[in-house]
Amino acid sequence: MKTITVNRNVLIKNDELAQQTREMLAAKGIRMINFLGTPGSGKTTVLENVLASPEIDKSRIAVIEGDLFTDLDAQRMAEIGVRTIQLNTEGACHLEADMVQHGLEELDLDGIDTVVVDNIGNLVCTAAFQIGAHMRVCVASTTEGNDKPLKYPNMFATANVVLLNKIDLAPYTNFDIDRFICDVKKLNPDVEIHLCTAYKNEGLEPVVKLFANK
Amino acid sequence: MHEGSVCREIVDIVTEAAALNDITKVYEIVISVGEYSCVNESQLNFYFDVMKRDTCMEEAYIRIEKDVSITGPTQMYVKTFKGE
Numbered sequence: 573m574k575t576i577t578v579n580r581n582v583l584i585k586n587d588e589l590a591q592q593t594r595e596m597l598a599a600k601g602i603r604m605i606n607f608l609g610t611p612g613s614g615k616t617t618v619l620e621n622v623l624a625s626p627e628i629d630k631s632r633i634a635v636i637e638g639d640l641f642t643d644l645d646a647q648r649m650a651e652i653g654v655r656t657i658q659l660n661t662e663g664a665c666h667l668e669a670d671m672v673q674h675g676l677e678e679l680d681l682d683g684i685d686t687v688v689v690d691n692i693g694n695l696v697c698t699a700a701f702q703i704g705a706h707m708r709v710c711v712a713s714t715t716e717g718n719d720k721p722l723k724y725p726n727m728f729a730t731a732n733v734v735l736l737n738k739i740d741l742a743p744y745t746n747f748d749i750d751r752f753i754c755d756v757k758k759l760n761p762d763v764e765i766h767l768c769t770a771y772k773n774e775g776l777e778p779v780v781k782l783f784a785n786k
Numbered sequence: 787m788h789e790g791s792v793c794r795e796i797v798d799i800v801t802e803a804a805a806l807n808d809i810t811k812v813y814e815i816v817i818s819v820g821e822y823s824c825v826n827e828s829q830l831n832f833y834f835d836v837m838k839r840d841t842c843m844e845e846a847y848i849r850i851e852k853d854v855s856i857t858g859p860t861q862m863y864v865k866t867f868k869g870e
Contacts, residue, residue: 574807
């Protein structure tokens with residue numbers, strides 16, 4: 573009997589593809605933002621309102637919509653006039669680097685400087701699978717309970733920006749906003765946290781700024 | 787939750803490493819994971835029991851070891867395996 577030492581990253585194939593995508597985009601002067609969060613936290617509503625803002629040049633932004641089924645979100649993006657493609661995972665709970673690479677091949681990237689990936693609603697798998705993005709934005713909401721950072725630490729530990737959505741509903745829930753912020757900061761001291769109510773277009777200025785300033 | 791994808795990669799990695807080391811029978815595979823890897827040992831072995839059929843891993847099982855020094859988005863490594 574022999575013991576063989578391997579020490580190989582289990583997701584190496586995915587991570588290598590993701591790195592290729594990251595470098596390919598950077599060489600074209602494009603940054604990619606991975607939009608993550610639970611189903612119903614408001615990822616697509618945040619995007620809709622941010623992209624419709626007059627400060628955003630919609631011709632420079634493209635969106636990859638990820639969903640298990642349907643092109644409902646791609647239709648929402650098309651309505652506001654943003655170049656969009658829909659990826660359907662047919663049941664898979666996260667996007668992987670190869671799916672995003674195929675999606676990018678289908679997208680006309682001419683004149684684009686920002687690609688947003690509206691990932692599958694999921695706090696577990698989407699955090700583990702890199703897709704080649706340069707930044708992660710995680711959308712959480714007050715109707716989910718403030719314990720999510722502790723329950724899904726990898727998501728909150730790897731996000732660059734956390735948006736806490738549905739602030740208007742907070743008074744009707746037992747969500748503890750200070751506790752939430754404190755738990756996220758403990759996992760990730762460098763993270764930016766912003767509070768918003770996306771459907772009312774309130775508190776989205778930091779995200780508009782992020783998209784407007786390349 | 788993504789144990790299926792993870793298991794497929796483990797089978798590929800061990801198949802390749804076993805061939806390189808002239809191992810035809812693998813018995814134990816040790817996966818090293820970070821604190822927040824979100825991968826479950828019994829679920830992983832459930833998938834593994836299906837995927838190991840007709841491979842050099844037919845008699846093997848997967849053991850997970852926690853290593854808090856592993857951080858970042860990818861927190862899973864095939865550390866070692868035993869075989870002959």
